[in-house]
Amino acid sequence: xxxxxxxxxxxxxxxxxxxxxxxxxxxxxxxxxxxxxxxxxxxxxxxxxxxxxxxxxxxxxxxxxxxxxxxxxxxxxxxxxxxxxxxxxxxxxxxxxxxxxxxxxxxxxxxxxxxxxxxxxxxxxxxxxxxxxxxxxxxxxxxxxxxxxxxxxxxxxxxxxxxxxxxxxxxxxxxxxxxxxxxxxxxxxxxxxxxxxxxxxxxxxxxxxxxxxxxxxxxxxxxxxxxxxxxxxxxxxxxxxxxxxxxxxxxxxxxxxxxxxxxxxxxxxxxxxxxxxxxxxxxxx
Amino acid sequence: xxxxxxxxxxxxxxxxxxxxxxxxxxxxxxxxxxxxxxxxxxxxxxxxxxxxxxxxxxxxxxxxxxxxxxxxxxxxxxxxxxxxxxxxxxxxxxxxxxxxxxxxxxxxxxxxxxxxxxxxxxxxxxxxxxxxxxxxxxxxxxxxxxxxxxxxxxxxxxxxxxxxxxxxxxxxxxxxxxxxxxxxxxxxxxxxxxxxxxxxxxxxxxxxxxxxxxxxxxxxxxxxxxxxxxxxxxxxxxxxxxxxxxxxxxxxxxxxxxxx
Amino acid sequence: xxxxxxxxxxxxxxxxxxxxxxxxxxxxxxxxxxxxxxxxxxxxxxxxxxxxxxxxxxxxxxxxxxxxxxxxxxxxxxxxxxxxxxxxxxxxxxxxxxxxxxxxxxxxxxxxxxxxxxxxxxxxxxxxxxxxxxxxxxxxxxxxxxxxxxxxxxxxxxxxxxxxxxxxxxxxxxxxxxxxxxxxxxxxxxxxxxxxxxxxxxxxxxxxxxxxxxxxxxxxxxxxxxxxxxxxxxxxxxxxxxxxxxxxxxxxxxxxxxxxxxxxxxxxxxxxxxxxxxxxxxxxxxxxxxxxxxxxxxxxxxxxxxxxxxxxxxxxxxxxxxxxxxxxxxxxxx
Numbered sequence: 005x006x007x008x009x010x011x012x013x014x015x016x017x018x019x020x021x022x023x024x025x026x027x028x029x030x031x032x033x034x035x036x037x038x039x040x041x042x043x044x045x046x047x048x049x050x051x052x053x054x055x056x057x058x059x060x061x062x063x064x065x066x067x068x069x070x071x072x073x074x075x076x077x078x079x080x081x082x083x084x085x086x087x088x089x090x091x092x093x094x095x096x097x098x099x100x101x102x103x104x105x106x107x108x109x110x111x112x113x114x115x116x117x118x119x120x121x122x123x124x125x126x127x128x129x130x131x132x133x134x135x136x137x138x139x140x141x142x143x144x145x146x147x148x149x150x151x152x153x154x155x156x157x158x159x160x161x162x163x164x165x166x167x168x169x170x171x172x173x174x175x176x177x178x179x180x181x182x183x184x185x186x187x188x189x190x191x192x193x194x195x196x197x198x199x200x201x202x203x204x205x206x207x208x209x210x211x212x213x214x215x216x217x218x219x220x221x222x223x224x225x226x227x228x229x230x231x232x233x234x235x236x237x238x239x240x241x242x243x244x245x246x247x248x249x250x251x252x253x254x255x256x257x258x259x260x261x262x263x264x265x266x267x268x269x270x271x272x273x274x275x276x277x278x279x280x281x282x283x284x285x286x287x288x289x
Numbered sequence: 290x291x292x293x294x295x296x297x298x299x300x301x302x303x304x305x306x307x308x309x310x311x312x313x314x315x316x317x318x319x320x321x322x323x324x325x326x327x328x329x330x331x332x333x334x335x336x337x338x339x340x341x342x343x344x345x346x347x348x349x350x351x352x353x354x355x356x357x358x359x360x361x362x363x364x365x366x367x368x369x370x371x372x373x374x375x376x377x378x379x380x381x382x383x384x385x386x387x388x389x390x391x392x393x394x395x396x397x398x399x400x401x402x403x404x405x406x407x408x409x410x411x412x413x414x415x416x417x418x419x420x421x422x423x424x425x426x427x428x429x430x431x432x433x434x435x436x437x438x439x440x441x442x443x444x445x446x447x448x449x450x451x452x453x454x455x456x457x458x459x460x461x462x463x464x465x466x467x468x469x470x471x472x473x474x475x476x477x478x479x480x481x482x483x484x485x486x487x488x489x490x491x492x493x494x495x496x497x498x499x500x501x502x503x504x505x506x507x508x509x510x511x512x513x514x515x516x517x518x519x520x521x522x523x524x525x526x527x528x529x530x531x532x533x534x535x536x537x538x539x540x541x542x543x544x545x546x547x548x549x
Numbered sequence: 550x551x552x553x554x555x556x557x558x559x560x561x562x563x564x565x566x567x568x569x570x571x572x573x574x575x576x577x578x579x580x581x582x583x584x585x586x587x588x589x590x591x592x593x594x595x596x597x598x599x600x601x602x603x604x605x606x607x608x609x610x611x612x613x614x615x616x617x618x619x620x621x622x623x624x625x626x627x628x629x630x631x632x633x634x635x636x637x638x639x640x641x642x643x644x645x646x647x648x649x650x651x652x653x654x655x656x657x658x659x660x661x662x663x664x665x666x667x668x669x670x671x672x673x674x675x676x677x678x679x680x681x682x683x684x685x686x687x688x689x690x691x692x693x694x695x696x697x698x699x700x701x702x703x704x705x706x707x708x709x710x711x712x713x714x715x716x717x718x719x720x721x722x723x724x725x726x727x728x729x730x731x732x733x734x735x736x737x738x739x740x741x742x743x744x745x746x747x748x749x750x751x752x753x754x755x756x757x758x759x760x761x762x763x764x765x766x767x768x769x770x771x772x773x774x775x776x777x778x779x780x781x782x783x784x785x786x787x788x789x790x791x792x793x794x795x796x797x798x799x800x801x802x803x804x805x806x807x808x809x810x811x812x813x814x815x816x817x818x819x820x821x822x823x824x825x826x827x828x829x830x831x832x833x834x835x836x837x838x839x840x841x842x843x844x845x846x847x848x849x850x851x852x853x854x855x856x857x858x859x860x861x862x863x864x865x866x867x868x869x870x871x872x873x874x875x876x877x878x879x880x881x882x883x
Contacts, residue, residue: 131680134687138834153687155645156676189344190391190450194405194457195380204408208395236621236675243630246622249779250629252809286395286437 084164091169096176117170160232179214219276301350325503328513384454444475606835642672660694666847698823709881712826712873717819719800723789732766738794741781744774
C-alpha cells in the first residue's frame with residue numbers, strides 16, 4: 005500500500021487546522037487595529053473637549069444626578085419600544101391584509117403619525133386629550149373622561165409608541181413581504197390557517213430580518229425620549245439642562261448628558277448584536 | 290366512475306387574467322394509482338396540480354378529493370357557503386411536494402416534519418416526534434434530523450419535504466416537478482424515495498419532466514398541452530405509440546435527450 | 550423550537566404591555582386626578598346641594614391636603630433644582646410630583662407660603678412653559694407660581710391672583726462695548742430675547758401692560774428669539790456683535806449672570822415693569838373662583854406682613870414687591 009495516500013487525510017486535516025488558525029489570527033489583528041483607531045479617536049475627542057472652557061470636577065460631582073434621569077430614559081424608551089412593536093405588528097398585518105377597513109385605518113395611521121413632528125404629537129396628546137375627556141365628562145361619562153387625562157410619563161410613552169409604531173409598521177411590512185411566497189404555500193398546503201401561517205412560519209422568519217431595524221429604532225428612541233422633558237419628566241436631558249442653568253455649567257452638563265446617551269446606545273447596540281446572533285443560528289453554515 | 294376513485298376533477302377551467310391556462314380539464318385518479326402528468330412548460334400541468342389542493346383557486350369546475358367536493362361557478366366563487374372548511378378538508382387529504390422544496394429554514398429537519406402534526410392536528414410533542422422520526426426514516430433522512438435546511442443538499446431537502454408531507458398521513462401525494470430544481474447527480478435519491486412510496490401503495494399525482502421515471506413507475510401517463518389533456522394511457526402505449534402530434538414531439542425530444 | 554416560542558412570547562408580551570400600560574397609566578394618574586374629580590363632590594358637598602354646581606377647587610385642595618404648583622426650575626434665582634435634591638420625608642405629594650426638598654428659589658418660597666396660608670403641603674410639577682400658558686390644565690396642577698407676567702392674552706385663558714412682585718425689564722450689552730449709551734442706540738441692532746414673551750412684544754412694539762404706559766425706545770430691532778433668556782446671554786457672551794448686540798431680559802436675570810461671571814453689563818435703567826402673579830386655569834374642571842380670591846387674600850397678607858419684601862431682599866438684594874402690593878388685580882380674577 006502507498007504510504008503517502010494513507011497519510012493524506014491527516015495532511016489535509018493539518019492544513020485545514022493551520023488555515024483556520026491563520027484566519028482567526030488575522031481577524032484578531034484586525035480587531036486590535038480597529039480598537040486602536042477607536043482609542044485614538046477618543047483621545048482626539050478628549051483633546052478637543054479640553055479646549056472648551058469646562059470644569060471636569062463639576063462633571064464628576066454631578067454625573068450621578070444624570071444617572072437618576074437615565075432610569076427614566078430607559079424605562080420610557082423600553083416600554084415605548086415594546087408597545088410600538090405590538091402596534092407595528094398589528095399595523096403591518098393590517099397593511100398587508102385584503103380587508104379594506106384594516107388597510108385604510110393602518111395606511112391613514114402611518115401617514116398621519118409619520119407626517120407630523122413627534123414634539124407636536126406630544127403636545128396634542130398631553131394638552132388635547134384632556135379636553136376631549138372634559139367633553140366626555142360633561143356628557144356624563146366621567147370615568148371614561150378621566151382616562152383621557154394622561155400624566156406626563158404615560159402621555160410620553162403613548163406619543164413615542166404611536167410615532168415609532170408608524171415607522172416600524174413600514175419596517176415590519178417590508179420584513180413580512182421579504183419572506184418568499186413558497187413558505188406561505190408550503191404552510192397552506194399542510195392545512196394551516198392564515199393566522200397559523202403568520203405565527204408559525206412568516207413571523208419567526210421575518211423577525212430575524214426586522215430585529216436589526218428595531219434595534220436602530222430603539223437607539224433612536226432613547227434620544228427622542230428627551231422630548232418628553234417638555235412635560236416636566238426628569239429624564240437625562242431635563243436634568244442636564246436644569247443643572248446647567250442652575251450653575252451656569254452648560255457645556256459640562258450637556259457633555260455629561262451626551263455621554264450618558266452614548267453609553268446607553270453602546271449597551272443597546274451590544275444587546276442587539278447578541279440578539280441578532282441568537283436569531284441567526286439556523287442560518288449559519 | 291369506479292368506486293375506488295379518490296381524486297376527481299371535472300370541467301376545470303382556470304384563467305390568469307386574460308390567459309386561459311386550463312380549458313375544461315377532467316381527470317380521475319383511483320386509490321393506489323400512480324399518475325404522471327407530462328407536457329411542455331406552460332401546458333398547464335402544474336396549475337392543474339395546484340388547483341387540486343386550492344393553492345390556485347379554480348375559475349370554474351369541480352374538484353373532489355376523498356368524497357369532499359368543491360364546485361366553483363363561472364365567477365370563480367364557490368357555490369357552497371362552507372367552502373373554506375371543505376378546502377381545508379381537501380388539504381388535509383393531500384400532501385404537496387414543491388419544486389423549490391419550501392422547507393421552513395428556521396426549523397431543523399425534524400421540526401419541519403413535526404410542524405404539520407403539531408400545528409394543524411394539535412398533536413402532542415412526543416407523538417409528533419415519533420411520527421416525524423418514522424417519516425424521516427422512510428425517506429432515509431433520520432441521520433440529519435437535527436440539521437437546519439441550509440446545511441442540507443438539494444436532494445436531502447426534497448426528501449425532508451416529502452417526509453413533511455407524509456407526516457400528515459394524506460390519502461394522495463401531489464408532486465410538482467420535485468426534481469426540476471436539483472443538480473443531475475441528486476435527482477436519483479429523490480426518485481428512489483418516490484419509487485418506494487409507489488411500491489408502498491401511495492396514491493401519487495406527479496407533474497414531471499422525468500420521462501424515465503414516468504415510464505418505469507407510472508400506472509398511467511397523462512399528457513397535457515395548451516391547457517388540455519391531449520392523451521392518456523399506460524406508459525407503454527403513450528411512449529411507444531403516441532397518437533397526438535404534440536405528444537410525439539415531446540417523446541421525440543425525450544428520446545433524443547433534449548429534455549430531461 | 551424553543552427560541553421561536555421565545556419569539557412568540559416576546560410578541561405576546563409586547564401586546565400585553567399595551568394593555569398593561571393602559572392600566573398603569575390609569576393608576577399613575579389616580580392619586581392626583583381621582584380626588585379632584587370624584588371624591589370632592591361626594592365627600593364635601595352635602596346631598597342637598599344642587600347637582601349642576603361644579604365642585605369647588607378650594608375645597609378639593611383643602612380636602613386633599615396638597616397644593617399642586619407648576620414651576621420650571623430653569624430660572625434661578627426664581628426657581629431651580631437644589632444642589633442635592635432630597636424628597637421631603639413623609640410627604641403627601643404623589644410619586645410623580647416634586648417636594649419642597651427638591652427645589653429652591655423665590656417662586657418656590659412664595660408658593661410654599663401660599664400653601665401654608667391654605668394649610669396644605671406644597672407639591673410641584675415641572676411642565677414646559679408652553680403647557681402652562683396654554684391653559685386647560687385638566688386638573689393636573691392647581692396653580693402656577695412661576696413669575697408669570699399678567700398680560701391681556703394670557704388673561705383669556707388664565708385667572709390671575711394679586712401679583713407678588715414686579716420684574717424690571719432691562720437691556721444688557723457686551724461689557725467692553727462703548728458705542729451704546731442708551732436704549733435707543735440699539736435701534737436696528739441684533740437683540741436676543743425669549744420668544745413669545747413680553748420682551749419680544751416690547752421689541753416689536755406690540756406690548757400692552759395694564760396700568761403701564763410704555764415708551765418703545767428701540768425701533769426696528771432685529772429680534773432673535775430663544776427658548777430661554779440664559780441661552781441668549783450665552784450668545785451675547787461670545788463677544789460684542791458676534792451673535793448679538795444686546796439681550797433684553799429681566800434685570801435680576803441679567804444681574805445674576807453678571808455675578809456668575811458673564812462678560813456683560815446693563816444698559817440704562819429698567820424699561821418697564823411687569824406684574825408677576827400666580828395663575829389659575831380658567832378652563833378648570835372645578836369651580837376656581839373661591840380659590841382665586843383666597844390666594845389673592847393670602848398674597849395681600851404676605852405683602853402686609855413683610856414676608857415678600859424679606860424674600861425679595863434675600864433673592865434679589867432689592868425690594869421688587871412694593872408696586873405689586875397696590876396693583877388692582879380684580880379685573881383678572883373674574
